[in-house]
Amino acid sequence: MWQESVVEERPALLDGKSRAQSPPVLIQVPKVHSRLRGRAGHQPSATYRPRPRRRRLRREVRMALSVFGLGSLIASGVILASGLPCRPLRSEVTRVAVDLWEGTFQDRNASVFGDSDPLSDGDPFAIELHPPVIVPDAVPVAFPGYLLPGDEREDSRHAGS
């Protein structure tokens, strides 16, 4: 009785089996697009909201990116292990660069101040040191409880203030 309703038998199921043994296809349901899906006021459930399709780059691009990232990681590890960034003066290139920079700095100073060195030369920047003045007949000030060094040079009228 079911053979009456067979719409289309599935050929894959008939491989290696007799036609009588294959189960009949009772119904074929085509895919439909429900019109209500886009209707105003129809809120799809959050539970069954379809996830946005995740885009993937091509396989070759993904392989190239992974190789590039891995190579960068290994190279940075090798550079750090060699200590090159931490000891610049041991590098010949860095030493030459520093020498060049120092020469340039001295040339600039010479162009501004001339041949003289402003820190060691004379008058504009000279600092004079005056010897302390000794006052005769000075009476030391006695503060109760403690005595400061040099109190003997204070005026006697301020004693006890």
Next chain:
Amino acid sequence: MREVEQALARVYARREPIEPRTGSGVARAMPHPHFRIAEPRGLAWPATVRALEREHGKRFELLADQLLRLRDVEHRKLILFTSCHRAEGRTTLVLTLARALARRPGRTLLIDADLTGPMLSRLLELQPRVGLDDVVQDDAPLAQALVEAQDDHLSILPLRGPVARPRDFLASPGWACTMARLRRDYDLILLDGSPLFTGLSATVLHRSVDAAVLVYHRELTGERSLNRAREVLEAGGVPLLGLAETFSPASSA
């Protein structure tokens, strides 16, 4: 196991059937004081089901007629709809078929027997406080779990959530008793069953059914899976009525 179920069915056949209360819209039995049931006004059928009914309703009418003929001739009342994997359109097909059967005389019951991933209550926007799992595991009254949609002339027995141990659930006496009572009270019962191959877990097969229909996605389900599913059903003693193909090309007659 089958002999026990047949004996239970004979015992329950002598008792009074369940008479759920009716009212406007969806009617239910009196709720248990511990389980206050929110009365739904009507079943919210998914738009896909309505579209299928509108565009390909004749196919479902034909299948409904054949199922009723099979019930009358061979007394097969419990029909399991299963598939190899998930997302093959099984529940949508069963819902559309249930609507076609509901327009015919007789009492039709739709059971959510997808123990690992029940979808029926979500698709119909039901929020059952009592489900089939409560009836089988916790001895909750069956009348509380039954949703009688009077306007749709259809009864639905939803699951509240996934069952932790499907094999123990199906082997429990509560399941056998429930099926025996339902077999007595309804003329045709459609079971929206679990997929046969769900990940790495073992096959969950409802052996207490009279026949099975294997739903398969035309493009996704391969020949190997279909043959394996046939073997599983044969090994479980479940006769395979036939295949139901989903996502067919629109030109197929």
